[in-house]
Amino acid sequence: MGSENRDLPGFIVFVSGGALPSSGKAGWGSGFLPSVYQGVQCRTGGDPVLYLSDPEGMDRALRRLSLDVINDLNRIQGAELGNPETATRIAQYEMAFRMQTVVPELMDISNEPQHLLEDYGAQPGAASFANNCLLARRLVEKGVRFVQLSDWGWDFHGTQAKEDIRENLVERCKLMDRPVAALIRDLKQRGLLDETLVVWMGEFGRTPFREGRTAGGAHLGRDHHPLSNTMFMAGGGLKPGMTYGATDELGFNVTENPVHVHDVQATILHLLGLDHLRLTYRFQGRDYRLTDVFGKVIEGIL
Numbered sequence: 001m002g003s004e005n006r007d008l009p010g011f012i013v014f015v016s017g018g019a020l021p022s023s024g025k026a027g028w029g030s031g032f033l034p035s036v037y038q039g040v041q042c043r044t045g046g047d048p049v050l051y052l053s054d055p056e057g058m059d060r061a062l063r064r065l066s067l068d069v070i071n072d073l074n075r076i077q078g079a080e081l082g083n084p085e086t087a088t089r090i091a092q093y094e095m096a097f098r099m100q101t102v103v104p105e106l107m108d109i110s111n112e113p114q115h116l117l118e119d120y121g122a123q124p125g126a127a128s129f130a131n132n133c134l135l136a137r138r139l140v141e142k143g144v145r146f147v148q149l150s151d152w153g154w155d156f157h158g159t160q161a162k163e164d165i166r167e168n169l170v171e172r173c174k175l176m177d178r179p180v181a182a183l184i185r186d187l188k189q190r191g192l193l194d195e196t197l198v199v200w201m202g203e204f205g206r207t208p209f210r211e212g213r214t215a216g217g218a219h220l221g222r223d224h225h226p227l228s229n230t231m232f233m234a235g236g237g238l239k240p241g242m243t244y245g246a247t248d249e250l251g252f253n254v255t256e257n258p259v260h261v262h263d264v265q266a267t268i269l270h271l272l273g274l275d276h277l278r279l280t281y282r283f284q285g286r287d288y289r290l291t292d293v294f295g296k297v298i299e300g301i302l
Contacts, residue, residue, distance in 0.1 A: 009040040014132035017152030036088040133179035197236030205229035262295025
């Protein structure tokens with residue numbers, strides 16, 4: 001992507017479906033990296049970020065003055081203790097101050113053309129995956145480097161009749177397919193797709209057969225399946241319109257071009273201009289790679 005927008009976080013997260021992912025906020029945490037690299041969750045209803053507004057009776061000038069004093073104290077402590085989290089706190093305070101003037105307008109999709117709202121299936125003021133896809137395009141356009149959308153509600157194990165895969169999976173796919181397709185079209189029409197990588201996937205695959213514990217329901221849920229999974233990527237230097245890899249006729253085992261999760265990570269880093277074999281971060285006395293100790297770039301899709 002182009003130059004980074006310094007008035008916005010480099011990593012913004014939106015959640016839909018009424019709940020956080022099963023992994024919680026660790027899903028956009030920074031792992032062994034300093035917390036300055038973790039994602040910032042924004043809400044699509046109400047204030048985008050809690051406590052972003054100035055306290056009552058405090059204007060911008062007074063707010064700036066108070067932050068300067070707090071940051072000076074934090075710098076003194078940081079110099080004495082050498083804790084990287086102190087630098088993170090300073091950066092967060094400064095980012096929050098800049099976000100106060102930028103974020104409210106950016107999160108308002110009501111000024112988007114009606115035909116585009118219909119294309120996404122988005123509704124101003126609503127909290128939905130469709131709205132989040134449209135917001136993702138707006139953020140990418142403004143120079144936010146990473147945007148993560150998490151949609152909860154896909155865990156169809158069939159333990160209850162309401163989780164019948166015949167009905168609920170179809171409805172969830174309708175809510176997903178339309179805005180994702182609109183997002184890719186929108187990025188392409190604006191000339192952003194070539195420099196934006198879209199990655200879509202779930203947390204794992206699903207078995208091709210009915211889960212054994214769903215007594216009495218021939219078409220109920222599917223269990224977790226670690227042996228094969230489907231994902232897609234678009235834009236960002238990839239070959240368009242191709243399928244890489246295959247499974248057997250049941251969708252159980254991979255039979256062609258197996259890919260490990262570290263291979264996916266190595267490929268994404270490559271598309272971002274980073275060599276996963278050389279990029280390391282020293283943590284607890286060891287130089288860590290983001291792909292751990294193995295993984296290779298998937299050359300066939302570039």
